[in-house]
Amino acid sequence: MKTDYEVAVIGTGPAGMEAALTLKARNIDFVLFGNTICSDKISKAHMVKNYLGMLDVSGEDMANSFAKQLSANGIEICKKGIHQVFSMGDYFQLQTKTNEFYRADSVILATGVNFGTPYEGEKEFLGKGVSYCATCDGMFYREKTIAVVVSSKEEEGELDFLAGLAEKIYYFPLYPVDELSYENVEIIKEKPLCIEGQNGKVSAIVTEQEKFCVDGVFLLRENVSPAQLVVGLDMEERHIAVNRMLETNIPGCYACGDITGVPYQYIKAAGEGNVAAISAVTYLQGKKRRD
């Protein structure tokens, strides 16, 4: 399996897809990580009136049209969730949610803003009982009691893995869910409010009505916030801080689309995908000259 690329693009909304098209046109060796084409947000849009080049297109047709264009250009989507990105100085290491590693010279972040607000206590206890990755940290909770908060059905697979390890799981699905067949998993239909700790470690997860004593909390979200995704990334409130060339504070790391700030518009996102890709190409050229 090829795991070494010039550029890794994370996200398959308009920004990530346009970045991929531009990298392809510039003959760059890249990988595009994402789930399906576009988010639910696009697919459910009734009618987009102001995307220049697409006359009165429905969100669904738009997503289909984008998918067709990627495919016609020979661009495949690598359907792996990225758990974390580490800048190693001269290159980036990308860890998937299933604990595989990829390497890229440059990274383009196009993950959108669909990552929710952190819970109270989440940041404080991150790495001290709070985890975003079942595969990476599950082993630390063998025969322990944990809470698993899952934001969408796609992340549910991780539950199976954790249920085979932990003694007891309080399961908080943030979407409608059927009964589950695990003996040690209890479905909690209330929303978590905060994460509490004792002696610098997670001790409980709290809802409006109850407190559940746990050794750890897994927060399994489709998209993590960029600051969690990329170690050391500068933010401006909820958005990644970028300049006009869409450079972040980390050399070789670019961001585009909704994640860089308003307006949350498809054509703005696509335009930024283009600029981020060109910036990455320029970075690679400079790197080759230096090497």
Next chain:
Amino acid sequence: MKTDYEVAVIGTGPAGMEAALTLKARNIDFVLFGNTICSDKISKAHMVKNYLGMLDVSGEDMANSFAKQLSANGIEICKKGIHQVFSMGDYFQLQTKTNEFYRADSVILATGVNFGTPYEGEKEFLGKGVSYCATCDGMFYREKTIAVVVSSKEEEGELDFLAGLAEKIYYFPLYPVDELSYENVEIIKEKPLCIEGQNGKVSAIVTEQEKFCVDGVFLLRENVSPAQLVVGLDMEERHIAVNRMLETNIPGCYACGDITGVPYQYIKAAGEGNVAAISAVTYLQGKKRRD
């Protein structure tokens, strides 16, 4: 004739057209100034591979598709060249090349980079013999000797007006030209190199081989540089200085597309047109609250 608008968009490349579409979607009262849809640059592009939403489209098809979209959205192009834009504090005054005046609360500049490099002496003698507008300044050269430098056939109409005023015209067409039927117009097929002056006024225009003594020089270009177009506009070398919201240094004045800097790419331009339009809408909202 309606001459008062909330927003004036200048330029009909992808940036200006997308700005217009977004203003239309937001129900803003605007005017779109331009010549034909897109510049020659687009129409002559063989194949555009990386415009998300348009699969392997020729430049000509792209321009036609954009035109159709404007028309389907009821957006007309006002085919008047804008000579100069003045910020009046709370609103903008726009002067056309035929000396008509428009008024707008906000201005979006999307004029592209097709404005050439200034001649040596051009800036120094601007308003002291150098003029960009035959209609505005022609009367000052009654029975004088002038040079008229014309960048494209579209600007040739002004020559007729000047030929009726001046005693003698040295005519420098920067494109292939047939014979002309004016007695007082001499076609010079060399390119001008610089403009010279004496006592703080234009005295001559110089080519590689010859020096022509003149009282004034008309430089008739399809696009003037933004710094000439908008009085007091801050530039960064050849581009308009903007921030991420595409605000210029002048409140209410926005810029988008090639004119804000590289990359010169259609989708980048369109994306910026969207952002500039949204910024203008936000400005109008603020203005209404203040009024």
